[in-house]
Amino acid sequence: ILNHRDFGETDLLVTLFTKSFGKVPVVARRAKMPNSKFSSGVQLLNKVKVSIGRGRNLDHLNECEIIDSFQIIKSNLTLLSKGLFSSELVVNFIQDRTPNIQIFNALEQNLNNLETQKNIDQSMIWFQLQLINVSGVFPEFMVCINCNENLKRKDHVFYSEIGGINCDNCINVNADLYHGVTILEDSLGFLRHIQRVIRSSKPYFFDKYLDDNTLNDLNKFLRIYLTYTAERQMKSIKFLDLVN
Numbered sequence: 566i567l568n569h570r571d572f573g574e575t576d577l578l579v580t581l582f583t584k585s586f587g588k589v590p591v592v593a594r595r596a597k598m599p600n601s602k603f604s605s606g607v608q609l610l611n612k613v614k615v616s617i618g619r620g621r622n623l624d625h626l627n628e629c630e631i632i633d634s635f636q637i638i639k640s641n642l643t644l645l646s647k648g649l650f651s652s653e654l655v656v657n658f659i660q661d662r663t664p665n666i667q668i669f670n671a672l673e674q675n676l677n678n679l680e681t682q683k684n685i686d687q688s689m690i691w692f693q694l695q696l697i698n699v700s701g702v703f704p705e706f707m708v709c710i711n712c713n714e715n716l717k718r719k720d721h722v723f724y725s726e727i728g729g730i731n732c733d734n735c736i737n738v739n740a741d742l743y744h745g746v747t748i749l750e751d752s753l754g755f756l757r758h759i760q761r762v763i764r765s766s767k768p769y770f771f772d773k774y775l776d777d778n779t780l781n782d783l784n785k786f787l788r789i790y791l792t793y794t795a796e797r798q799m800k801s802i803k804f805l806d807l808v809n
Contacts, residue, residue: 566579566580566581566607566608566609566610566611566613566652567580567581567582567588567609567652567653567655567656568580568609568652568653568656569593569596569607569609571597572592574597575594575595575596575597575598576592576593576594576595576596576597577592577593577596577597577603577607578590578591578592578593578623579591579592579593579596579607579626580656581613581615582652582655582659582669582672583664583669584664584666584669585664586662586664587659587660587661587662587663587664587665588655588656588659588660588661588662588663589617589624589661589662590623590624590661591615591617591623591624591625591626592620592623592624592625592626593607593625593626593629594625594626596626602629603626603629605631605634606629606630606631607626607629608634608639609649609652610634610635610638610639610648610649610652610676611631611632611633611634611635612631612632612633612634612635612673612676613629613630613631613632614628614629614630614632615627615628615629615630616628616629633680635648635676635679635680637679637680637681637682638676638679638680642808643808643809644679644680644682644685645808646801646804646805646807646808646809647679647685647689647805648676648679649801649804649805650689650799650801650802650804650805651672651675651676651689651692652672652801653799653800653801654692654693654696654791654795654799655668655672655696657795657797657799658696658699658700658794658795659700665699667695667699668695668696668699671691671692671695671696672692674688674692675688675689675691675692686775686780686784687773687775687780689784690775690780690783690784690787693787693791694759694787697790697791697794698763700794702728702794703760703763704723704728704729704756704790705728705729705730705760706729706730706753706756706757706760707757707760709729709730709731709732709734709735710724710727710728710729710730710731711731711732711735711738711739712732712734712735714732714734716730716732716753717732717733718750718753718754719750720747720748720749720750720753721747721748721753722736722745722746722747722748723745723746723747723748723786723790724739724743724744724745725743725744725746725789725790725793725794726739726742726743726744726793727739727743730748746785746786746789748782748786749778749779749782751776751778751779751782752779752782752783752786755773755775755779755783756783758773788802
C-alpha cells in the first residue's frame with residue numbers, strides 16, 4: 566500500500582504497487598466506516614494479497630488480506646519516515662499500470678531491511694539509486710557534462726538541471742545559471758562505481774561499506790536531485806527531517 570486519500574464521505578482511494586500490473590489506484594468502499602473489513606488492510610506500507618473488481622472508471626477493492634504489516638517500522642518514527650519516503654518516491658517516479666518488477670523487488674527489499682534494521686542507510690541509498698536508474702534520469706559522474714573530458718578525483722559541484730558535473734576548465738559555464746551542490750570525492754567514487762555497474766547490466770549486490778560522512782553527503786545529494794527531478798516538494802521529506 567503506497568498511499569491512500571479520502572474519496573467521498575466513506576471511501577478511500579488506495580494506491581497499490583503490484584508485481585504484475587505496477588501502480589494501481591483502487592477504491593476501497595466504506596473503508597472509513599467503523600468496523601470496515603478494509604480498515605486494517607489498507608494501512609500504509611502493508612504488504613497485502615488483494616482481489617480487485619473492474620469498474621467503469623476506477624477499479625474497486627473486493628478483498629484485502631495482510632501478508633506483512635511491518636509493525637517494527639510502524640512502531641519507530643525514524644524507520645516509518647524512511648518507509649513513507651520510499652513509498653512516496655515510487656508514487657512520484659513510477660507510472661500507473663506499468664509493471665516494474667525491479668522496483669517492486671527493490672522496494673520490498675528496502676522495507677524488509679528497515680523491518681530487520683539491517684544496513685538501513687545503505688539500503689535507502691541503494692533503493693533511491695535504483696529508482697533513479699529505472700526512471701531514466703541517472704546522472705553522469707564519469708566525464709564533464711560540457712566537454713566530455715574525464716573528471717579528476719576530487720570534490721566537484723553537481724548541477725541537477727543538467728544532470729552532471731563540469732570539469733575545472735568548464736567550472737564557470739553553469740555557475741550563474743544553475744544552483745549546484747558539492748559532492749565529496751569519496752561519494753563521487755561510490756557513484757562512479759554504481760554507474761559502471763549499471764552500464765554493465767550485471768547483477769549487483771550492495772555490500773559496500775560507507776562511512777557516516779559519505780552517507781550524509783550522498784543523502785544530501787539524493788534529496789536535492791530527487792526533489793528536482795520529481796518537480797515537487799515531497800510531503801514525506803518534512804517528516805523525514807523532523808524525526809532524523
